[in-house]
Amino acid sequence: MKFITLFTFLCLLSLPGLSLGGEKTVYGLNEYAELAGIDLLVAAKLDTGAKTASLSARDIKRFKRDGESWVRFYLAIDDAHSHPIERPLARVSKIKRRSGDYDPQADKNYTSRPVISLEICMGKALRTIEVNLTDRSAFQYPLLIGSEALKRFDALVDPSLKYAAGKPACVANAQIAE
Template identity: 55%
Template sequence: MKASLIALFSGLSLLAAQAMADTKQVYGLHEKALLPELDLTLPAKLDTGAVTASLSARNIETFKRDGARWVRFQLAADGHEPRTLVRPLVRISQIKRRAGDMTPGDTAAYTARPVIEMPVCLGDSVQHIEVNLTDRSAFDFPLLIGSTALGEFDALVDPSRSYAHGRPGCA
């Protein structure tokens, strides 16, 4: 009797997990992401090991406007004209530095990055996500989408796939 109850519970758990997975969008490790406000499509890396999303930016400066904190920056994406953008500053994020980014004698284990909110479209879903600004020009992907934003997209990431959704289809 105990064994049949365990088998029944296991079967129901598997069915519930499958039903939950069926409602999620499956994306590849790399996808095209549309920044609708800019009418700009960028290659993005979907990284479940990163907590936050990061957008490649240069000449980042924070300032005050009418008592509120803002950030001015240039979008830095290969093959695209640099654009100067101004957005309200949501917060400053403390991002853990990778060991390879530190030089002997460095004591700062974290780096401060400004965070903005912006709409991003993956597949046919658009979400307003928080994005920290940093120079990603040394990386292949100017946009990294971390686990917090992936949760907002209700996403599952299949690392064996790339560009599973093709061009974003948000209206």
């Protein structure tokens, strides 16, 4: 009987999704993230409770370039980031407002935010993720990485750790299949 129980347990461990981590990378609650193409290292908060990723930006303006929608913004991180950044607009997301953020006069329980694609390096993993742009200057971390982006990083988040992946060390053109 003990042999059957042990055999059943080992079979369950071999099933996809039930293994104890497999090829996932363990990240801490906070990690260093390099914004590739912008050449900037920022501290990020990894938040499994948030669906999307958010980057701190200000003076966000949408415009057209060759018939395509683009967005121009400044990083709202510190005074050193005074040059505009321009990226193609991937889409516009509707973010649910928190109860304290809801304006009954506006009659909307969501806010619209522009979304761009951005290459992010955490540890040795380089991934293209979507980030919405909003002013996060009131928050400690200028970049929030939500569950959709964490899936792309094959991430396991251990909230007892901080900066577990170390400084970003992505090699150019070493991006893993998306």
